[in-house]
Amino acid sequence: MDFLNAVYAACVVFIGFYVLKVPMKYYVFVLLHLLLVFLTNDFLFPVSYMPDQLRYVESTVAIRDSLDFMNYEQYERSSKVAFSSLMFALSPMLSIKSVYSISIINFLLYAFLFIFLYKKKLLVGNAMLFYLLFPSFALYAAVSLRDMLILLFMILSIYALYRKQMLLSILIAAPLLYIKTQNFLIFIAAILMYKSIEKRNLKSKKTLIRVSFLLILLVAFGSMFSIDDINSIRRSMYAEDGGNREDYIPIAGYVDFLFTGFIGSFYMVLKPMIWEVRNPLQLVQSVENIVVFYMIYKIYEEQKIVKDRFITFLLIYFFVGMFIYGLVVYNFGTAARYRFTFEVVFIVFSLSILHKHRKSAKAVERGKA
Incomplete structure (x- = not known):
């Protein structure tokens, strides 16, 4: 069944490239990451090298089989793994039965982000080479973990902030609270730190308010x-x-x-x-x-x-x-x-x-x- 999943994923990405007019020369490089799905677990190293993958598979399969999407937390003791598994279960994948199934979902996320960044003119020059050739990125896009979900919300929220849509960026980053809480807090802390020094006029009232607000938050957070x-x-x-x-x-x-x-x-x-x-x-x-x-x-x-x-x-x-x-x-x-x-x-x-x-x-x- 995973072979059919792979063919399905390759076709979906091909259609995305064709409809959105992304050059097909990049499709070949992206498709190599699909091959990596089958060259990682039980080939380059055993599944036991990253044993958490099995937790995602078991909870995702349980959620899909039960169709109990509201009570998804009962299938996994970790709320973050459970929420990630819910997102995997809701994905349009033909069948989810093994680590390869969820790895293929992560490949689709990798391909989606490539198309998104390319259409937004962010994959230019060396940025394109880095996206396609970064080894750690290739590895974690080819295994059955939640890191590609984390990256998805990080990139989309950063892009919204890049477009000066701060409220939208925070809303997009909000799912990180359920997947990787630290990353959401890091995002908010970075925004506050940047906004406090953005104008570089420490005597302005707005800057003083921002710095004061940041200090209050830091003290409140630090007291915890x-x-x-x-x-x-x-x-x-x-x-x-x-x-x-x-x-x-x-x-x-x-x-x-x-x-x-x-x-x-x-x-x-x-x-x-x-x-x-x-x-x-x-x-x-x-x-x-x-x-x-x-x-x-x-x-x-x-x-x-x-x-x-x-x-x-x-x-x-x-x-x-x-x-x-x-x-x-x-x-x-x-x-x-x-x-x-x-x-x-x-x-x-x-x-x-x-x-x-x-x-x-x-x-x-x-x-x-």
Whole structure:
């Protein structure tokens, strides 16, 4: 049945490319990601390498078989996995019986996002190459996890914000509350931080109101999480990732919290380091991380020249995400899953915006000539 699902998905994407007049040369590259669905689980590595996939399959199948879409939470103990499974169950897939079935749904999301970004003229220049060739993106678009759903709402909400539709962007991001709550909070925090400094006039009444509002929110939010609470979360994550609780080094205070988060944000992008590699997949990720880090650095350097406001927001958004996850994530595989969505959003949007700046600069030069 999964073969029929694959044929169905290939046809749906072909129709999308044809109707929306997306060049067919890209269809071939996108279709290769469908092949990756069958070259990951039980081929490159066993399903047990990412055992959470089975939870999504079991709960999605149960929801579909029962047709009880209102009481979907009874089929999975984790509310986030249950909600994601509900979305998979509601997808127009012919049949869902295995990890390959949900992986094919994720492939359709990958293809949909490609068409969407292409039609919005955001897949231009190096942004196109990155979208098609980014290894971690290809991997997590080919397995049976919820990360493509997370990326879907992240990209659509960021695009709405790019179009200066803030309310719409927050509404689009709202499902993240049920799939990946941290990502929604990171999005809101980044908006507030950016808006508080957007005008760069710290003496203006509007800026003072924004900064005051942000500080009130930070104090209110911070009061919910003491250092002990943060340490409890970190200690649990440390133990889940195989660490000995007795070896855990706690955060000593808020200064240590900021320092650990700042250092952790850089390590989050680069882990695993070359000397930490233990298997071929980690080696690929380590080399990939170096390339991605270099790309981020080049974007930052060019941004210092063009000073695009939206790239400034994207830098804040990316840094806040890496800061938060850098504090609590220890496992290399978990780090790769959590960061690739932020990397895709940041790099694709930044590269496309910079590409447009370059085109405008060249047009001005030709006009002067």
